[in-house]
Amino acid sequence: MKQLNRQPTLSKQHRPHHHRLPLPRSLASYLLREHRLLFVLLGFLLASSCFLIYPSFTPLSSSSSPRDTVAARIRRGGGGGGGASSVVVSAAAAAASRRLPVGVRKPPLRVVLLARGDSVIVVDNFFTGRKENFAHHLADPRFELIRHDVVEPILLEVDQIYHLACPASPYKTNVMGTLNMLGLAKRVGARFLLTSTSEVYGDPLEHPQKESYWGHVNPIGVRSCYDEGKRTAETLTMDYHRGAGVEVRIARIFNTYGPRMCLDDGRVVSNFVAQTLRKQPMTVYGDGKQTRSFQYVSDLVDGLITLMESEHIGPFNLGNPGEFTMLELAQVVKETIDPSARVEFKPNTADDPHMRKPDISKAKSLLHWEPKISLKQGLPRMVSDFQMRIMDEKR
Numbered sequence: 118m119k120q121l122n123r124q125p126t127l128s129k130q131h132r133p134h135h136h137r138l139p140l141p142r143s144l145a146s147y148l149l150r151e152h153r154l155l156f157v158l159l160g161f162l163l164a165s166s167c168f169l170i171y172p173s174f175t176p177l178s179s180s181s182s183p184r185d186t187v188a189a190r191i192r193r194g195g196g197g198g199g200g201a202s203s204v205v206v207s208a209a210a211a212a213a214s215r216r217l218p219v220g221v222r223k224p225p226l227r228v229v230l231l232a233r234g235d236s237v238i239v240v241d242n243f244f245t246g247r248k249e250n251f252a253h254h255l256a257d258p259r260f261e262l263i264r265h266d267v268v269e270p271i272l273l274e275v276d277q278i279y280h281l282a283c284p285a286s287p288y289k290t291n292v293m294g295t296l297n298m299l300g301l302a303k304r305v306g307a308r309f310l311l312t313s314t315s316e317v318y319g320d321p322l323e324h325p326q327k328e329s330y331w332g333h334v335n336p337i338g339v340r341s342c343y344d345e346g347k348r349t350a351e352t353l354t355m356d357y358h359r360g361a362g363v364e365v366r367i368a369r370i371f372n373t374y375g376p377r378m379c380l381d382d383g384r385v386v387s388n389f390v391a392q393t394l395r396k397q398p399m400t401v402y403g404d405g406k407q408t409r410s411f412q413y414v415s416d417l418v419d420g421l422i423t424l425m426e427s428e429h430i431g432p433f434n435l436g437n438p439g440e441f442t443m444l445e446l447a448q449v450v451k452e453t454i455d456p457s458a459r460v461e462f463k464p465n466t467a468d469d470p471h472m473r474k475p476d477i478s479k480a481k482s483l484l485h486w487e488p489k490i491s492l493k494q495g496l497p498r499m500v501s502d503f504q505m506r507i508m509d510e511k512r
């Protein structure tokens with residue numbers, strides 16, 4: 118089985134100073150006794166990320182696909198042995214083992230994500246995420262779910278932080294939440310991955326967008342709290358890297374879809390699919406000629422893990438270069454679900470980007486990552502999940 122790009126023990130010069138947490142005695146002994154809390158996925162799964170936990174229910178997929186993606190390997194539980202046999206030791210792991218009192222057994226070595234033997238903590242305020250998304254992990258002793266909003270500080274001993282948090286009006290989350298997570302990363306020596314967005318390019322004047330493009334953003338527009346919030350989050354991330362030595366990674370995520378998305382999150386793919394399944398017309402904003410590039414969620418999960426484990430800071434575009442107008446997307450949804458589906462035009466919102474398509478040559482050459490699942494392959498998998506949930510609504 119193909120192994121991920123394993124991360125050896127971090128070199129000292131890259132390791133930030135650790136100011137150890139004054140953990141309450143009971144908590145500390147709990148952690149040591151259970152040998153947990155060795156790695157964190159700080160998945161604060163709000164609006165844009167409630168579907169980012171890879172799906173386990175993909176009934177329309179063939180048994181041989183979707184290829185051998187990381188997400189698929191994780192789903193199958195075949196992540197390279199797990200536990201101490203496949204090892205990722207990071208700065209905090211080394212530091213944690215140094216802190217153990219004499220006679221206390223060392224914790225298991227750390228590998229990435231549950232199926233590979235790691236402990237995973239998900240932090241979510243459940244504004245838009247759902248507990249059901251984690252139901253299949255709740256019995257796992259290495260999985261922990263904490264209800265918490267990252268705009269408030271949280272103290273955890275962790276090795277890696279995937280900072281996915283971002284609700285619909287997200288300036289506070291992007292600024293306070295990112296500061297809190299960067300502060301945590303600095304304090305415990307964790308590697309920090311920011312999930313930024315293609316929206317940092319605004320209504321782009323360059324097409325397709327390369328990471329070197331600085332963007333075209335209206336700083337006082339109706340969607341600027343998202344665009345500028347993520348741009349600020351990128352700035353903070355780089356400042357903590359340069360100023361405090363935090364190891365950081367930045368992903369710029371392009372439109373992503375898949376099972377477990379909120380049925381009514383307002384995004385175009387979930388809207389079109391849910392509307393068609395409910396026999397409502399698909400609402401096309403504007404003339405429908407604006408373009409987006411749609412990435413299936415497991416490709417994104419592959420990209421995020423690959424980036425986290427790599428030696429590269431980024432930013433990296435993580436998206437599928439397959440570009441569609443909204444009318445073309447509506448046509449694909451129609452062909453997939455219901456040939457009699459209709460569209461209905463509504464006025465568009467201000468500053469809506471006219472076109473968006475990632476140039477992923479940087480991710481291809483440095484991370485050896487590229488998406489594998491086309492819209493036509495991915496959409497049916499999302500449809501079956503939505504279909505079940507919409508049928509449940511009716512019961």
Ligand SMILES: O=C(O)[C@H]1O[C@H](OP(=O)(O)OP(=O)(O)OC[C@H]2O[C@@H](n3ccc(=O)[nH]c3=O)[C@H](O)[C@@H]2O)[C@H](O)[C@@H](O)[C@@H]1O
Nearest residue numbers: 314316370371372373383384385388400401402407443469
């Ligand atoms: O889904 C995502 O991943 C992205 O969602 C939003 O970006 P946006 O491109 O505005 O995504 P949508 O809200 O899905 O809109 C895409 C296009 O579809 C149109 N749209 C949306 C919804 C709808 O019902 N009908 C419709 O025509 C919008 O006007 C827009 O032109 C976020 O701002 C991005 O950060 C995020 O990456």
